[in-house]
Every structure is written in C-alpha cells, then in structure tokens.
Amino acid sequence: MASPNRREFLGLLAGGVTATALPSTSMDGTPAARLERLAGFVSQDDDEAFWRLVKREFPIRPNLLMMNCANLCPSPLPVIDTVTRLTRDVDADASFQNRGKFGELRTLARNGLAQHVGADPGEIAITRNTSEGNNTVVNGLGLGPGDEVVIWDQNHPTNNASWDVRAERLGFTVTKVATPRSPRTSDELVEPFVRALNANTRVLSLTHVSNVSGIQLPVKTLCAEARRRGILAMVDGAQTLGALRLDLHDMGCDFFTSSSHKWFVGPKEAGLLYVRTERIGKLWANNVGVGYAGAVRNGAQKFDNLGQRDDACVAAMGTAAAFHDTIGIDRIEARIRRLATRLIEQLQAHLPDIEFTTPLVPELRAGVVIFSHPRVAGGTLFNRLYEEHDVAGAPRGAGVRLCPHIYHTLDDVDRAARAVADVVAG
Numbered sequence: 001m002a003s004p005n006r007r008e009f010l011g012l013l014a015g016g017v018t019a020t021a022l023p024s025t026s027m028d029g030t031p032a033a034r035l036e037r038l039a040g041f042v043s044q045d046d047d048e049a050f051w052r053l054v055k056r057e058f059p060i061r062p063n064l065l066m067m068n069c070a071n072l073c074p075s076p077l078p079v080i081d082t083v084t085r086l087t088r089d090v091d092a093d094a095s096f097q098n099r100g101k102f103g104e105l106r107t108l109a110r111n112g113l114a115q116h117v118g119a120d121p122g123e124i125a126i127t128r129n130t131s132e133g134n135n136t137v138v139n140g141l142g143l144g145p146g147d148e149v150v151i152w153d154q155n156h157p158t159n160n161a162s163w164d165v166r167a168e169r170l171g172f173t174v175t176k177v178a179t180p181r182s183p184r185t186s187d188e189l190v191e192p193f194v195r196a197l198n199a200n201t202r203v204l205s206l207t208h209v210s211n212v213s214g215i216q217l218p219v220k221t222l223c224a225e226a227r228r229r230g231i232l233a234m235v236d237g238a239q240t241l242g243a244l245r246l247d248l249h250d251m252g253c254d255f256f257t258s259s260s261h262k263w264f265v266g267p268k269e270a271g272l273l274y275v276r277t278e279r280i281g282k283l284w285a286n287n288v289g290v291g292y293a294g295a296v297r298n299g300a301q302k303f304d305n306l307g308q309r310d311d312a313c314v315a316a317m318g319t320a321a322a323f324h325d326t327i328g329i330d331r332i333e334a335r336i337r338r339l340a341t342r343l344i345e346q347l348q349a350h351l352p353d354i355e356f357t358t359p360l361v362p363e364l365r366a367g368v369v370i371f372s373h374p375r376v377a378g379g380t381l382f383n384r385l386y387e388e389h390d391v392a393g394a395p396r397g398a399g400v401r402l403c404p405h406i407y408h409t410l411d412d413v414d415r416a417a418r419a420v421a422d423v424v425a426g
Ligand SMILES: Cc1ncc(COP(=O)(O)O)c(C=O)c1O
Pocket: 070, 071, 129, 130, 131, 132, 155, 156, 158, 207, 209, 210, 211, 236, 238, 239, 259
C-alpha cells in the first residue's frame, strides 16, 4: 500500500496542480502516472528486469555509465517532470494567486522528507545543500573559549575547515580524529573518537559515509557515546540520504545534513537539515528572511527562511521522496550494497593487485567505492575511463571513485570493471 506521503503526493500531481494548461513536455506521462507504472512492477520476481525498468526512468545519455553519485546524480523523469512543469507554470503566471499552491507542495515535501528519514516534519528544514546545512550548524552554536569540537579528519571541508574558521573567530578549539586506514571492525572506528571526548567537548561532528574513503562510520554508537556525555552529535549524511534507510530518531543525532542531488536523485540545489526538536531553540539561524517570526514558531522552518526560493525545486523534493517510497528504501539500500560489492569483486577478479581505499568489510562501507592501481595514475584512469569507455567517475588521490546506483544493472557494473582493467592493461 502506498504510504500517506506518496498517496497525497500522487493525488496532488494527478489532481491538476501541475496540469493547469501547461504546455506539454516531450516526456511521456505525468509524474503520478510514471510512479504508478513503476509501482506496478515492484512486486515482480525478476529483480534484474525490475532494475532495468528503474533505469529507464533516468534519461541518461545512452551508453554512459554515470557513476559519480558521491558528487552529483541524475534525476528520474518524475522529478524532472515536476521541476519542468512547475517552473513553466511559474513562468506562465508568477502572481501570488498562482503561486499560492506552493505552500501546500512545500508542506508535502517536508512531510515526505520527514517520513523518509524517520523524523517529525517540524524537525526538517529544506535547505539548498549539505554545505548550507553544515554551515548552519557550525555557525549557529554558542561556542567560545574553553569549548572543544571533535571532528573526523575525513569530514568534508564544510564540516571541517568551516569549524576551523569559526573557531578562529570565537576562540574554541577543534580536535581532528584520524581512524585506521584499513579498519576491520566497527570498534576500530569508534575507539579513536571515544578517546578524544573529554570534559570540554561540546560537539562531536561526523560523516555518515566518507566521500574520500567510502568508510561508513557506526554513527548510532558514536551518537550514543556523545549523548551519554552531554555532547551534541552532528552527522553529515551527504552520502546516505537516498542510499541507506535512515531513522534519525533511532540514530540519536542532534543534527543531520544532506543534499537532494546526490543519492536521493532529487532536484539540484536542494538539501535537508534535521534538527532534533529539543535543539531547535538552541541553534541560531544563519539567515533571517521575510517571515522569520512566523518561521520560528514552526520548528526547523526557522532554518529554511532563505528568501525567495525555487518553488518548483522545493516541491520536487516531495516527488523524489515519493519515488523512493515507490521502490522502497530497503530495496534501494540492498541494491546499492549489492552493486558496490559486485564492483569490488569484479575489479579483484580482473586485477589481483588492485588496491582499495574503501574497506572490504561490507559493514564498514555503503555505496562509495575508491580504488587505485600501481600501474596507472588516478587522473589518467579517471580521464581514460570517460574518454575511451564512457564511464564517469571521480578522481580521488592516487585512484578513482566509482559509485553505482539504482540506474545501473549488474551488466553495467561488470562493464565498468572491465573498462578499468582495460585502462590498466595499457
Ligand atoms: C560528505 C559530504 N559533505 C558535504 C558535501 C557537499 O555537498 P553539496 O555540495 O551538495 O553541499 C559533500 C559533497 O561531495 C560530501 O561528500
């Protein structure tokens, strides 16, 4: 059965909100119709046939294997449809009257996101990306001399250098924790952080899955360790929204940030900031816009009071949540893990001397796979994969990062591994 969010969203899309005399697009079917068609296949037994159907929802250039999820993902047609139709709708009639509907669409998007991440709608701010969410937390806490923030040295600059900049201004200290390069157990990842926590620590700021190593931190355990000591826990989930099942209440973090345009395959320049209810009053807003007094009465909305928004983009966050609901996040997570494991196994089969930055232990990684080979420089491999084999990844130090997603088949992953072997061979 469709969840309330998906049902409500499909109802709105089918009920004319997007259909008000809009010029038709070249896309086939409304977002609602496309999602319903996909839902009809969810129960089918042939798993690979199902994923081929999912792949068809993504209008990626034929033959291109787009494996750069850790940076930017393509969106499926329902999301593109929502963005396109609603953008045209606003451009056809930008009156307050015509744009009145966006209030409801924004509420539905917020509800859909909240349900998707196991939070209350009042705890969700719709931001523009992870960077903005991270900086809202970094800049919004009342820290000063004598206070300490403990971070992971693998955090993204927006959750790493941003703390240094703030510390320089306010006089608190930042301690960077390093974890083992090739961890074998989650205890090896927990222990260095626990050792760093002390009576001065006010914040433990982590990354759920690292974009530079692919390591998945045991964030639930680490948040519990922080909470036991009265320390705030912040989790950057840029690499996990849309890739893993998230239950933020269960995770126990105080703040969680992510982007729509990565694994969530949502609209570009949109994101999510979760602030646990008890912490909303204690976190200062980074930006005060029109209507702030009202926003403050609505929980985390105080953090997305950012002036005129791209309403079509915000509404499409709801479509992206409904898209994930349609497939089922557990099925998506299992698929992403299966594809990452398949990629690792295929690379090992072709290239026995390949080296992995990403841990080989399945529990310590998710969708991000980073590897290198002694016979080829990372930049060369990255470029030749794209230019000669139509495989788009990312350069990562001495190696390359590839992230297969739900728009890849097992054959696609095998092809990517063969392409790597081909480049290494000469
Ligand atoms: C862990 C992490 N945090 C934050 C970001 C920044 O994301 P955005 O540019 O969407 O704000 C990234 C981007 O790769 C990331 O991997």
